[in-house]
Amino acid sequence: MEIKDLVRKNILNLKPYTSARDIYEGENGILLDANENSWGSTFTSIESLSLNRYPDPHQKDLRQLIESVLSIPKENLFFGVGSDEIIDLLIRVFCNPGKDKVLIPEPTYGMYKVACDINDVETTEVLLTDKFQIDLNTIRENYTSNTKIIFLCSPNNPTGNLLNKQDVIQLCNEFKSIIIVDEAYIDFANDGSLIDEIKNYPNLVVLRTFSKAWGLAGIRLGYCTANVEIINLLFKVKAPYNINSLTRYALEISLKNLKLKEKYVRGIIKERERLKNQLESLPGIETVYNSDANFLLVKFASPSGKNEEARAVLAKLAERNIIVRDRSSQPKLQNCLRISIGNEEENDLLWDTIKKII
Numbered sequence: 001m002e003i004k005d006l007v008r009k010n011i012l013n014l015k016p017y018t019s020a021r022d023i024y025e026g027e028n029g030i031l032l033d034a035n036e037n038s039w040g041s042t043f044t045s046i047e048s049l050s051l052n053r054y055p056d057p058h059q060k061d062l063r064q065l066i067e068s069v070l071s072i073p074k075e076n077l078f079f080g081v082g083s084d085e086i087i088d089l090l091i092r093v094f095c096n097p098g099k100d101k102v103l104i105p106e107p108t109y110g111m112y113k114v115a116c117d118i119n120d121v122e123t124t125e126v127l128l129t130d131k132f133q134i135d136l137n138t139i140r141e142n143y144t145s146n147t148k149i150i151f152l153c154s155p156n157n158p159t160g161n162l163l164n165k166q167d168v169i170q171l172c173n174e175f176k177s178i179i180i181v182d183e184a185y186i187d188f189a190n191d192g193s194l195i196d197e198i199k200n201y202p203n204l205v206v207l208r209t210f211s212k213a214w215g216l217a218g219i220r221l222g223y224c225t226a227n228v229e230i231i232n233l234l235f236k237v238k239a240p241y242n243i244n245s246l247t248r249y250a251l252e253i254s255l256k257n258l259k260l261k262e263k264y265v266r267g268i269i270k271e272r273e274r275l276k277n278q279l280e281s282l283p284g285i286e287t288v289y290n291s292d293a294n295f296l297l298v299k300f301a302s303p304s305g306k307n308e309e310a311r312a313v314l315a316k317l318a319e320r321n322i323i324v325r326d327r328s329s330q331p332k333l334q335n336c337l338r339i340s341i342g343n344e345e346e347n348d349l350l351w352d353t354i355k356k357i358i
């Protein structure tokens with residue numbers, strides 16, 4: 001298949017924004033090309049950062065950093081202002097508003113649909129199986145020649161499970177569409193990443209974020225890996241200097257703390273299993289789903305059949321300043337709450353409170 005056959009014509013023909021730094025990459029020259037403040041910056045605490053200059057539009061050092069720390073080839077990397085920005089850019093690259101379609105197996109992360117709606121791109125929502133796995137037949141039934149993207153999330157938010165790799169690969173083989181696998185929570189799973197398959201499938205895109213395991217939601221940084229052709233298209237449409245210098249700096253510091261990130265992940269997984277065991281012992285709880293992520297999906301029992309228990313618990317927790325996420329209105333998730341794994345103290349407080357409420 002030819003990736004370029006899937007791209008919007010205006011994107012193929014687009015003359016991307018150019019700057020003098022596309023030609024002259026030197027950081028130490030006399031830079032009088034971008035109307036910056038050559039005198040300096042008013043931000044003076046980390047002077048070596050040169051915040052008076054625009055950041056590197058080619059993400060060169062970010063790509064180099066990730067290649068060396070996470071062993072992903074730099075030419076297969078693109079960074080966004082959170083993975084949310086990359087979701088939006090992928091839709092803008094591949095989908096003609098009012099014409100093309102995006103297929104979303106649900107229940108899943110809500111931003112895929114929101115980003116499509118913003119771009120005036122129609123979505124087709126299909127259901128995951130009862131085990132929250134890809135239902136290949138439903139996808140085949142709902143796929144059309146205008147389906148440009150299929151969004152998958154593994155481990156899936158809010159169900160917490162990894163998707164079967166073989167099903168994802170089947171989709172890559174079978175459909176002439178971009179298959180996006182969002183691995184925002186992959187650090188909390190033992191295995192199951194599709195990143196190694198990028199070299200085998202030109203239509204596969206894997207999304208990652210620093211917002212979860214790395215604890216960097218505040219710096220807004222995500223990345224994707226895909227074949228070079230897709231990466232170049234993303235560079236073509238992104239805002240020239242999308243990743244700011246403070247974010248880049250924070251990442252550089254944080255990547256040196258790989259061991260700390262691994263400690264956090266181990267702690268969160270341990271707490272996740274502790275909380276799961278505790279919640280499972282409560283008679284008012286029907287199911288605590290297995291999770292490969294940093295949250296638990298909890299289904300409440302409904303002796304009355306009215307399925308109002310999850311919302312009642314949510315409200316009572318909120319009265320005590322404990323905020324969890326109601327997922328009851330998503331398909332297949334009646335009477336379900338999604339609870340993020342906190343630190344030990346927060347989890348203890350949640351457990352004590354929920355025990356009393358139920």
Ligand SMILES: Cc1ncc(COP(=O)(O)O)c(C=O)c1O
Pocket residue numbers: 081082083084085109153157182184208209210211217220221222
């Ligand atoms: C599955 C999934 N993807 C992406 C994101 C957003 O990530 P970022 O903070 O990198 O935009 C979230 C945030 O909750 C998420 O759950």
